[in-house]
Structures are given as C-alpha cells and as structure tokens.
Amino acid sequence: MTKRKMFLRMITASLLRRRSRMLIALLSIAVGATILSGLVTIYIDVPRQMGAQFRSYGANMIILPGEEGSLTGAVLEEAMQVIPSENIVGATPYRYVRLDMPSRQQSFTTAGTDFDEVRKTSPYFSVEGEYPQNRREIMVGKEVAETIGVRLGSSIELSYKPLASFEGEASADWVPGAALLGSSEGFNEAVLNVSAVLDEEGKISEIEVDALSQTENIGSLVGTDKAFLDQFLGKSLPLTLGEDVDALSGATISSQAVVDALNSSRSRENARLSENKEHYTVAGILSTGGEEEAYIYMSLEDLTRLTQEEIMDVAELSVSASAEELEGYAANIQEEYPALTARLVKRLAKSEASVLSKLQALVFLVTAVVLALTLICVSTTMMAVVSERRREIGLRKALGASDGSIRHEFLGEGMFLGGLGGLLGGLLGFAFAQMVSVHVFGSSITFQPLLLPITIIVSMAISAVSCQLPIKKAVAIDPAIVLKGE
Amino acid sequence: MLWKMIRGVLYHQRGKMLLIAFTIALGASLATGMLNVMLDVGDKVNQELKTYGANITVKPKDSSLLSEIYEVGDGEELNASYLSEKDLPKLKTIFWAFNIVDFTPFLEAGVSLPSGHTVKAVGTWFNHHLSLPTGEDLDAGIASMRSWWDITEGSWLDESKEGAEDTVMAGTLLAGQEGWQVGDKIHLVGSREERDVTLTGIYDAGGDEDMGLFAPLDLIQALTDREDKVSSVEVSALTTPDNDLARRAARNPAALSSRDYETWYCTAYVSAICYQIQEAIPGSAASAVRQVADSEGAILEKTQLLMILITVLSLIGAALGISNLVTASVMERSKEIGLLKAIGARDLSITGVILVEILFTALIGSVAGYFVGFGFAQLIGLTVFDSAIEMKPGVIPIVAGLIFLVTMAGSLPAIRMVLRLRPAEVLHGGQ
Numbered sequence: 001m002t003k004r005k006m007f008l009r010m011i012t013a014s015l016l017r018r019r020s021r022m023l024i025a026l027l028s029i030a031v032g033a034t035i036l037s038g039l040v041t042i043y044i045d046v047p048r049q050m051g052a053q054f055r056s057y058g059a060n061m062i063i064l065p066g067e068e069g070s071l072t073g074a075v076l077e078e079a080m081q082v083i084p085s086e087n088i089v090g091a092t093p094y095r096y097v098r099l100d101m102p103s104r105q106q107s108f109t110t111a112g113t114d115f116d117e118v119r120k121t122s123p124y125f126s127v128e129g130e131y132p133q134n135r136r137e138i139m140v141g142k143e144v145a146e147t148i149g150v151r152l153g154s155s156i157e158l159s160y161k162p163l164a165s166f167e168g169e170a171s172a173d174w175v176p177g178a179a180l181l182g183s184s185e186g187f188n189e190a191v192l193n194v195s196a197v198l199d200e201e202g203k204i205s206e207i208e209v210d211a212l213s214q215t216e217n218i219g220s221l222v223g224t225d226k227a228f229l230d231q232f233l234g235k236s237l238p239l240t241l242g243e244d245v246d247a248l249s250g251a252t253i254s255s256q257a258v259v260d261a262l263n264s265s266r267s268r269e270n271a272r273l274s275e276n277k278e279h280y281t282v283a284g285i286l287s288t289g290g291e292e293e294a295y296i297y298m299s300l301e302d303l304t305r306l307t308q309e310e311i312m313d314v315a316e317l318s319v320s321a322s323a324e325e326l327e328g329y330a331a332n333i334q335e336e337y338p339a340l341t342a343r344l345v346k347r348l349a350k351s352e353a354s355v356l357s358k359l360q361a362l363v364f365l366v367t368a369v370v371l372a373l374t375l376i377c378v379s380t381t382m383m384a385v386v387s388e389r390r391r392e393i394g395l396r397k398a399l400g401a402s403d404g405s406i407r408h409e410f411l412g413e414g415m416f417l418g419g420l421g422g423l424l425g426g427l428l429g430f431a432f433a434q435m436v437s438v439h440v441f442g443s444s445i446t447f448q449p450l451l452l453p454i455t456i457i458v459s460m461a462i463s464a465v466s467c468q469l470p471i472k473k474a475v476a477i478d479p480a481i482v483l484k485g486e
Numbered sequence: 487m488l489w490k491m492i493r494g495v496l497y498h499q500r501g502k503m504l505l506i507a508f509t510i511a512l513g514a515s516l517a518t519g520m521l522n523v524m525l526d527v528g529d530k531v532n533q534e535l536k537t538y539g540a541n542i543t544v545k546p547k548d549s550s551l552l553s554e555i556y557e558v559g560d561g562e563e564l565n566a567s568y569l570s571e572k573d574l575p576k577l578k579t580i581f582w583a584f585n586i587v588d589f590t591p592f593l594e595a596g597v598s599l600p601s602g603h604t605v606k607a608v609g610t611w612f613n614h615h616l617s618l619p620t621g622e623d624l625d626a627g628i629a630s631m632r633s634w635w636d637i638t639e640g641s642w643l644d645e646s647k648e649g650a651e652d653t654v655m656a657g658t659l660l661a662g663q664e665g666w667q668v669g670d671k672i673h674l675v676g677s678r679e680e681r682d683v684t685l686t687g688i689y690d691a692g693g694d695e696d697m698g699l700f701a702p703l704d705l706i707q708a709l710t711d712r713e714d715k716v717s718s719v720e721v722s723a724l725t726t727p728d729n730d731l732a733r734r735a736a737r738n739p740a741a742l743s744s745r746d747y748e749t750w751y752c753t754a755y756v757s758a759i760c761y762q763i764q765e766a767i768p769g770s771a772a773s774a775v776r777q778v779a780d781s782e783g784a785i786l787e788k789t790q791l792l793m794i795l796i797t798v799l800s801l802i803g804a805a806l807g808i809s810n811l812v813t814a815s816v817m818e819r820s821k822e823i824g825l826l827k828a829i830g831a832r833d834l835s836i837t838g839v840i841l842v843e844i845l846f847t848a849l850i851g852s853v854a855g856y857f858v859g860f861g862f863a864q865l866i867g868l869t870v871f872d873s874a875i876e877m878k879p880g881v882i883p884i885v886a887g888l889i890f891l892v893t894m895a896g897s898l899p900a901i902r903m904v905l906r907l908r909p910a911e912v913l914h915g916g917q
Contacts, residue, residue, distance in 0.1 A: 020903075021817065028810045035803045039796065046792070053788050056781040057538065124780040289543060289775040344694025351537040352635040358534050359789060363869045366523065366793075369862050370800045373516045378806035380509045382812055384502070390820040436795045463515055 009411055009455050013207050025385045026421050029459050032378035033425020034432060037455040039367040041433035046363050049441040051320045055089045058119045059316035060348040061326060069339025071312045080317070082332045087325075089318040090120025093300055098190035099158040100235070104148050106216060110158070110296040112303030112312075115139075121318040123364070125292070128152070129284035132299060141293035150282050157353050158296070159277040160306050161191045168225060173267040174199045174237050179436055182265025186257030187219045194261040196232070207232045209258055219254035222363040228255070238263040247466055323353040375458075379466030386410065387470035394479040403475045408469075414467035415460045422459030426452040495843050502815060507851035509811045510893070513804035514855025514885055519862035520797040521881045526863075527793045528786055530871045531579065532724045535634040535785065536587055540720035541756060541778040542736045544569065544763055547771045566595075568715035573704065573767045577721065578618050580762040585724040585754050590614075591716035593706050597699070598675040607654075607674070607699040609706025609716075612643045628700070631722055632691065639851065640668035640687035643702070646870055651704050655687045657696035676709025716888065721772070725756040727783030732757050736774075809896030812844060816900035820907065828909040837901050844897050845890070852889045858884065 034076040063079060065071040069303055073093065080091055095112040115131040129152040131196050132139055138158075140150060150156060161183070173180065192211045197365060199205040211223035222228060231245040239259050241247055247255035280298065305312045319326060330342040396406055430447060439446035495503065546567040566593055569591070593609040611627035618624060629642050643655050654674075656666055666672065670685045683705070690696065707713050728736075735742055735750040736757035742750060750758055756779045760772035819840070826836050860877065867875035 004489070021814065024810050024814050028807060031803050031810075035799060038799060042792075049786070051786050054781070058777055058781075058785045124775075124776040126776055126780075200839075233781060256858040287773075288777065289779070290777060344692065346690075347514045347539065347634040350540075354537055354633075355531075355534045355785075358870055359531070362523075362527070362866065363792075363796075365866045365869060366520070366796060369519060369866070370516060370796070370803070373512045374800070374807065377509055377512050377804070377811075380505055380512075381807065381811045383813060384814040384818065387502075388814065391796050432799060440791045440795065479670065 003214060007409065007412065021385055021388070022417065025215075025382055025417050025463070026424075028378050028381040029421025029463055030428065032374050032462065033455050033459045034428040035425075036371060036372045036458060037339050037451055038432035038436075039370060041445060042436055042453055043363050045433070045437065045445050047356065047360055049321070049437065049443065049445075050359055051322075051352075052089070052443075053441070054352045055318050055320055055351070056123045057348050058124060058345075058361075059090075059092070059318045060345050060352070061317040061319055061330060062315065062343050063315040063333065063343060064313070064341045064343065066339050066341045068118055071315065071340065072310065073312070075340065076312070076315050077213060079333050079337045081344075082336060083317075083319055083321075083329045087319050087321050087328025089320055090117045091318075092117040092121045093312040094314050094315045095300060095303055095311060095414055096295075097160065097303065097307060099160055099191075099296065099306075101148065101159055102159055105220075106148065107214075108296050109294065110298060110303065112298055112300040114298075114300055118297075121316050122288075124288065124289040125285040126287050128287070129282075132283040132297070134283075135299075136280050136302060137283040137298075138280045138302075139286050139297040140282055141295045142285055142287040143293040144296055145285045152282055152285065155162075155279050156282065157277055157279050158205055158306070159297045161193065171180075173265070174198065174201045174202060175267075178267045178466035180262070180267060182263075182288040184257045184260035185252075186214050186263065187253045190214060190252065192222075192257045192261060194265065196262060196265060201236075203234050203236045204232050205234075209260075211254060211258075214251070214254045214257075220249045220256045222248050222251055222258050232262070237265075249278065259280045262323065263271035266446065274309070278302075278306055291382065310392055322356075375462055379462055380465035382414065382463050383470050386467050387474070390470075390474045390477075391427075393471070393474040394477070394481075397475070397479040406475060407471055410467050410471050411464055418460035418463035419456055421463070422456035423452075425459065426455035430468045453476045490840055492607045492843050492846060494661055498688075502818075503843075503847050506811060506852070507847045510808055510848045510851030510889060511855035511858065513851040513892070515862060516800050516804045516855075517885045517888055518856050518859025518881055520793075520800050520859075520876055521864070521884060522860060522863035522875050523866050524790075524793045524797045524879070525878045526867070526875045528790050529724070529876075530867070530873070531786055531789050532782070533587075533873075534871065535782045536630075536724075537723050538778050538782070539631055539633075540589075540722045541725065541775050541782060542721040542723055542760055542763065542772055544719040544721060544767065544770050544772045544776055545648045546717070547769050552688050567716055568712065569767060569768075569770055571707075571714045571716050573770075574620055574716070574719065575616055576618065576766040577719075577763060578616075578622065580759070580766045581751070582723070582754050582759050582762060585759065587724060588630055589626055589719055590631055591719045592704060593703060593710075593712065593716050595676060595710045595750065597709060599664060601674050603664075605660060605698055607701055607706055607709075608695075610699050610701040611703055612645050612650075612700075614645055614703075628720075631720060632689075634692070636690040638688050638690050640685070640714060643700070644688050645702060649684075651702050652681060653684045653686045654699050654701040654705070655689055656699050658688055658690045659696040661685075661688045674709065676706075676710035678708050681705065681709060719770075721759075723756070723759050724754065725759060725779065725782065726754045727787050728757070728780070730757060732754075735761075738858030754915040801888065805892045806891045808889070812893055813894030813900040816840060816844075816897050817904060818851065820904045823901075823904045824907065824909040827905070833839055833905050836905065837898075840901055841894075841897060844893055845865055848889055848893045852885065856885060859885075 063071065063076065076091065076093065079405065080088065092113055097111055097112070098107045099108040099110040111194050115133075118125065119131065145151070148156070174188055176198055177200060180196045180198065181193070183191050183193045192209065192214060194210070195208045196204050197206040207229055209223040209229065211220045214220045214222065225248055228248045232239070235244050239262060241256050241259045245259065286297065302314070306360065319329065326344055330344055333340060333342040349355075393406055397403075437443060495860070546569050548567050551862055571591060574589070574591060577583070577586055580586075590611045595607050595609065596604050598604050599605045613625045613627045613629050616624045616626055627645070638658055639661075642651055644650060646782055654672070660666075666688070668685055668687060670681050672685060674681050674683055683701070689700075690727035703716065707715060731746060732753075735746075735755070739747065739750070739761055756774040760774060763772040764770055802830055823840075863875040867873060
C-alpha cells in the first residue's frame with residue numbers, strides 16, 4: 001500500500017467512523033460558509049438594488065433643448081444612448097402649453113406626456129381612477145378638479161390658440177382704415193388676441209382684447225377694464241408701454257402682451273388666427289401634494305394633434321447610477337449633442353448619494369461584524385472537535401508516528417471538511433441571498449461566480465488554522481500522559 | 487455535592503469551559519448587536535432620509551390654484567389668504583410633536599431691484615430660534631431643510647447675528663445676472679417699504695430657486711405690509727410607512743370605525759400627522775408631499791426587511807454555532823459520564839449536573855456577550871449614522887431565551903446519546 005493510499009484511507013476511515021463528530025464540524029463550517037457567501041453576495045448587490053429603490057423619488061436628470069435647437073423624440077432617443085440602457089429606469093417627455101377651457105373661461109397649464117413612462121419616472125403619482133390609455137382621455141390635477149368641479153368620466157372641452165404667424169414687416173399693414181389682428185404671449189406663455197381698427201389718420205379708433213387665457217380677475221382684466229382700453233384710442237402704432245399707455249395695475253405682463261400684440265398686428269387678410277378645440281374625458285385625478293396638482297395631463301399624441309406642433313419642452317430621466325456617473329452622463333450628452341442641455345436634479349442626486357452611502361456602510365459593517373463573529377465561532381467548534389482526539393494523537397505517537405505526519409493527516413482532514421462545508425455553504429448562501437433579494441427587492445440577485453471558490457478557500461483556511469492549535473498542543477505533550485487521560 | 491462537582495469542572499476544565507463561554511459570548515453578542523441595530527435602523531434611516539426635504543406642506547385652506555399663480559410682483563394682494571406666523575409653534579404641540587423634525591414658513595413677494603428687474607423674493611426662517619410653551623428650545627428653518635444647496639460664496643444667513651433682518655441670500659443665476667458679490671448692499675423696493683440690505687451668501691440650488699432671493703421672513707413681511715402672515719409652511723416629519731388603513735384614512739378620516747380611527751390617529755402615518763396639523767393650526771390645509779413621503783416609506787420598508795433577514799441569518803448562524811459546540815463538548819465528556827454511570831449515578835442526576843454546568847457557563851458567556859454586542863451596535867451606529875443606537879430592553883429577554891433554548895437543544899440530545907452507551911465500552915475507549 002502506497003503512502004498516499006494509506007493517507008486517504010486514514011482520512012476517510014476517520015470521517016466515516018466518527019460520523020457524529022465530523023457532522024458537527026461539517027455543519028459548523030457550512031453555516032459559516034453560508035453566512036459568508038450569503039452576506040457578501042448581498043453586500044455586493046445592495047447598492048444596485050437599493051439604488052433602484054431610490055428611483056421611487058422620481059427623475060434625477062432632465063434634458064432640455066439648448067439655446068438653439070429643439071427637442072424631439074428622435075433626438076432624445078439618440079442622446080439617451082450615452083447612458084447604458086439597463087440603467088435607465090424611465091424617460092418621460094413633457095411639453096407644457098396653456099390650454100383654454102372655453103366653457104369656464106379659464107386656462108390651465110397642460111402637460112403632454114407618455115403615461116407609460118410617467119409610471120416609471122414618477123412612481124409617487126397617486127391617481128384616483130386610471131392613467132389615460134385611450135385617445136382623448138386626460139388626467140387632471142386635484143386642484144384643477146376642485147377648481148372647475150370635474151369628476152372621473154366628466155367631459156371637458158379644451159382649446160388651443162396658437163400665436164398668429166406673419167410674414168413681412170407688420171408696419172406695412174398699418175394703413176388708415178385697416179382692421180388689424182394680433183396676438184402675443186402673456187402671463188405663463190398664454191396667448192392673448194387683440195383686434196383693432198385704425199381711423200383715416202392711422203390712429204386706433206376701436207380696440208378689443210381677448211384675454212380669457214390670462215389669470216382670472218388679474219390678467220384677464222386687460223380685456224374688460226375700460227379705463228385701460230380707452231388709453232389706446234387715438235394713438236398711433238407702434239406703442240411703448242409706460243410712455244404711450246400705462247400698464248393695468250397688477251397685470252404688467254398681460255398689459256405688455258396687449259402692446260406687443262398691437263405692435264405685431266397685421267391686417268385681417270394677412271393674419272392667421274386659428275383655434276383648435278377638442279373634447280376630452282377625465283380618466284384620472286392626480287394628487288401629489290405638489291404643483292403637479294395644478295396641471296392637466298394628456299398624451300403627447302393628443303397634444304401634438306391639438307397644437308399641430310411636434311416638439312417637447314423637457315424630458316425627465318430616471319437613471320439608476322451614482323452621483324459621479326450621473327454627472328458623467330450629463331457631461332457626455334452635453335458634449336455630443338450641443339443642441340441639448342442635460343442637468344441633474346440636484347436635490348435628488350445629492351441626497352441619494354449621501355443616504356445610499358450610509359446604507360452601504362451599514363450593510364458593510366453588519367457583514368463584517370457578523371462574518372468575524374461567525375468565523376471565530378466556526379473555529380472554536382473545530383478546536384473542540386479536534387482537541388477531543390488528543391488520546392488518538394497520543395496513541396499514534398506512542399506507535400511511532402512522527403509529529404509531521406500526524407499534523408499532515410489532521411490538516412488533510414480539516415481541509416477536506418472545510419472544502420466540503422465551503423461548497424455546501426457557498427450554494428446555500430447564494431440561495432439565501434436570492435431569497436432575500438426576491439423578498440425585499442422583488443428581483444433576482446446576480447450570482448457572483450468568483451465568490452464560490454473564495455468561500456471554499458476561506459472555509460478550508462479557517463478549518464486548517466483552527467485545527468493547528470489543538471494539534472500542536474496535543475503533539476507537544478508526552479504520549480504517556482495523554483493516554484493516561486490527564 | 488452538586489456545587490463541588492460544578493466548581494470542580496469549572497476549575498479543572500477551565501480551558502474547555504472557557505471555550506464554550508467564549509463561543510456563547512460570541513453568539514450572544516452577535517444576536518444583541520444585530521437585534522439592536524435592526525430595531526433602531528428604521529429611525530436612523532428615517533432621519534437620514536430627511537435630507538430629501540419636507541414631506542408635508544401646510545397652506546391656508548382657501549388658497550386656491552388661482553392665488554398660487556399670481557403674476558410676480560403684481561396682484562399679490564388679490565385672492566391671497568395666509569396663515570398666521572404666531573400659530574406656527576403650535577406645530578410642536580400636536581400628538582406627534584416629537585416626530586416633527588423641522589419646519590419653516592414661506593412668504594413670497596415680488597421685489598424690484600436697482601437694475602429695474604423684478605424678482606421673486608422668499609421670506610423664510612433660516613435658523614429661527616423658538617422658545618416653545620412646553621419649555622423646549624428649538625432652532626427651525628431652511629438651513630437644514632435644503633441640504634442639497636451648495637453655498638458657492640459667503641455663508642448661510644445666520645438669524646442669531648445682529649442686523650440679520652437686513653441681510654439676504656441670492657441664487658447663483660440672479661447674482662450672476664446682477665453682478666453681485668457677497669457683502670454688496672442692495673436696495674430692495676417692495677409694495678410698501680424700501681430697504682437697503684446686505685448680501686451674505688450665494689447659493690446653488692440647481693433649480694428655479696437660483697433665480698430668486700431668500701430673505702428673513704420679517705423683512706419680506708415689512709416690505710409688503712403683511713405682518714405676521716405666511717403663505718405656506720414646509721414640515722419635515724418622521725413618519726411610519728403608509729399601509730392600507732393609512733390610505734383609507736387619508737381619503738376620509740370620518741369614515742373609519744372608532745377603533746381604526748384611534749389606531750390611525752396614534753400612529754405616525756403622514757396622513758395622521760397632516761390631520762393633527764390641521765387641527766392645531768386654524769384655517770390650514772396640510773398635505774403630504776407624495777414624492778418624498780411615498781419614497782421614504784418604500785425605502786424604509788426595504789431597509790428594515792433587509793436588516794430583519796440578515797439578522798435572522800446571523801441568529802441562525804449563532805444558534806447553530808453554539809449548539810454545535812455544546813454538543814461537541816458533551817460528547818467529549820463521554821468518558822466522564824461513563825465513569826459516573828459505572829459508579830452508580832442515575833441518568834437524571836448526571837443530566838442535571840451537566841446541564842447546570844453548561845447553563846452556568848452559558849450565563850457567564852451571554853452576559854459578557856450582551857455587553858460586547860451592545861458595543862458592536864454602538865460601533866455601527868456611530869460609524870454609519872453618527873449617533874448612538876438606542877438600547878432596547880426587549881432585546882435582553884430575546885437573547886436570553888435564544889441562548890437558553892440553543893444550549894438546551896445542543897446539550898440534551900448529546901447527553902441522551904452518551905447515556906445510552908454502556909459504561910464499560912466508553913471507559914474502554916471504543917465507541
């Protein structure tokens with residue numbers, strides 16, 4: 001029988017004959033290895049998983065059109081390729097316009113958007129009813145709903161008055177006797193229309209202002225306040241606010257808009273004023289506790305059809321990445337697409353970085369403490385199991401075995417147990433991490449292939465080291481004393 | 487006799503007993519540390535999440551959409567309704583006063599600058615000192631509620647300094663546009679008064695606020711003749727994540743059964759706190775900022791669940807570790823047990839002696855372990871959250887019960903197994 005065969009036989013025999021003790025040792029190593037592999041897997045994956053949870057705060061990056069250039073779906077899609085697609089939680093386009101509600105003579109800021117993406121970038125939106133799914137369905141903010149008294153299923157009419165578009169110099173049309181039309185953007189970019197008639201001297205003889213789009217009882221007064229409107233009579237174009245006419249107190253912006261509309265007014269034949277009206281059904285009422293409650297939401301397609309313009313004002317992106325990565329993405333987008341401006345939502349990016357780093361530190365420390373304690377626990381058990389075999393060691397020594405061979409054999413046994421326990425624990429640990437991930441985060445965890453060999457090696461090392469101490473002690477003692485049992 | 491035997495074991499086999507005590511201490515400290523951290527982690531993370539700002543806004547009840555979108559600089563007297571600044575300390579008298587971490591009032595106004603521009607100026611508290619009727623002292627204000635602001639020049643406005651009522655902070659875009667430096671004197675014109683103020687700091691908020699001014703509340707009130715008036719209040723409160731009950735209550739508290747109502751009222755749900763704020767401040771409407779409140783709830787729940795599962799894993803680990811070692815140590819003493827049996831000891835008394843020995847060792851180990859574990863919890867608390875972990879008395883019986891069960895579970899089967907062996911065989915050395 002060769003030496004190696006004998007060695008193997010001794011180890012297997014010892015393992016088989018001393019089943020219960022070896023089982024204890026194996027169990028203890030396996031528990032240690034489970035904790036090692038489970039916690040480390042969780043620790044590695046926690047930033048990703050927790051980061052995804054933080055996305056419930058909503059968009060952390062916005063993309064705006066730059067100084068020149070506009071934002072369209074195609075450009076946005078292209079720009080988003082800078083960010084790895086698996087990191088993008090959602091990207092929601094928004095376009096804001098003021099729409100009038102002819103029946104109430106009020107106007108509201110309306111956002112055109114993509115509701116599938118809204119669900120991803122603004123998971124905190126709490127919608128009574130449902131998100132609009134079909135054409136001509138809208139979602140109204142709670143404040144809007146309360147102000148105009150609509151309920152789920154109500155139908156409301158919304159109209160869009162675009163800015164009149166002109167060609168050539170406006171002043172060419174300001175001839176005596178002309179009937180003029182003009183429009184301009186007033187408060188909150190809401191369009192206001194003005195019509196005027198010039199007398200034979202080219203001075204204003206009649207003026208009518210449609211200011212229903214302006215804030216009720218403030219801006220809208222420019223259309224009804226007689227003293228304000230009378231100032232215009234007898235004046236010739238162009239006008240300057242503050243010199244030729246005075247602003248209506250409390251409505252500077254709307255007053256300026258009236259003057260601007262007059263200064264750009266064209267004759268009735270040359271002006272194109274149009275109004276687009278559609279009926280919409282209220283599918284949902286939105287409450288957020290924030291300014292979103294004062295908006296009306298509709299799909300971007302509906303808004304495009306209504307306004308005949310296919311653009312967006314801003315895109316909200318929810319990206320799961322660290323603050324530095326986010327800054328990198330924003331800079332890259334800026335660089336590659338000079339027509340766009342990418343900005344971080346500082347409040348979210350900064351707060352997330354600080355809270356997430358704390359959570360990571362928490363899991364790290366917990367992992368470290370648990371691991372250290374567990375591994376010490378494993379080695380004390382191993383020590384107890386081995387020191388129990390002092391008599392056997394004594395016997396072998398008495399029979400003439402060398403210290404080296406005894407140590408060698410015990411080491412082999414310990415490492416075998418360590419390897420087996422490590423393998424078992426490594427797999428169990430992954431199962432545990434998987435369970436945690438599914439229960440806590442509702443997603444599966446990435447298997448760390450490197451972790452399995454590491455777990456096995458660490459378990460082998462721990463059991464080898466913890467065997468060494470008691471063996472060394474046993475070997476050092478005179479066999480006679482050990483055998484006597486003292 | 488029993489004592490003598492135990493003393494003998496503890497003395498003669500102190501090496502082995504020390505090993506057991508050490509392992510039990512490790513297990514106990516692991517359990518103590520993890521349980522303490524787990525029970526406190528909710529509060530700690532909640533505290534951290536306050537960096538996201540307020541989760542409740544309070545506005546006058548009849549403030550409507552229309553008064554909110556007035557034209558800057560114009561018409562602010564129209565349609566406006568206000569809360570009273572004097573009522574604000576009442577926030578700290580509600581049932582959940584202790585959970586209200588910070589709050590700050592706001593009052594907006596359009597003011598004219600020397601350059602002719604009109605900008606939005608916001609009056610607020612920075613670090614306003616309040617002496618509450620309860621005898622508590624408190625510094626409230628936006629300094630801690632806008633943690634994401636970078637002060638690019640100068641410093642936060644300090645209300646405790648003399649002359650602070652004539653200082654302002656400006657957003658970086660506004661300061662850039664007007665060419666202001668920290669220390670500059672600015673002439674502000676409001677609807678009633680004009681004031682010369684000093685610029686103490688320039689902030690970068692990364693949003694619309696960068697185009698505005700922030701000034702002490704008193705200054706804006708004086709400029710626009712609105713003494714004691716505030717238009718909204720932001721409140722930062724520690725809350726419990728919403729559940730089904732909270733969602734039902736948020737819709738209509740009156741529809742709850744009296745028992746549900748009581749549960750809801752006495753839990754720190756964001757809707758319950760809002761409700762209590764409305765009770766405390768006359769004419770107010772408090773609403774949850776869903777973006778902050780909901781996300782907080784989600785993150786808190788996840789973190790707690792994660793910690794619970796990690797704690798369970800480490801408890802199982804500690805339990806198996808201890809019971810393993812105890813089993814091993816009992817089996818090791820098979821010779822001694824055989825001897826006792828051979829000289830006529832009854833099984834029951836042998837079991838008793840061994841159990842008492844082990845439990846005595848376990849007691850020493852777990853007491854030491856409890857304190858070490860508490861130390862670990864503090865280490866984690868201080869390193870991660872910069873604040874101590876609260877000592878939860880409930881942890882002591884849990885740890886004690888766990889150690890007792892685990893020690894019994896580890897030793898009893900082993901003792902029974904050894905007792906089943908015949909003394910002659912054991913003493914002979916064969917098994």
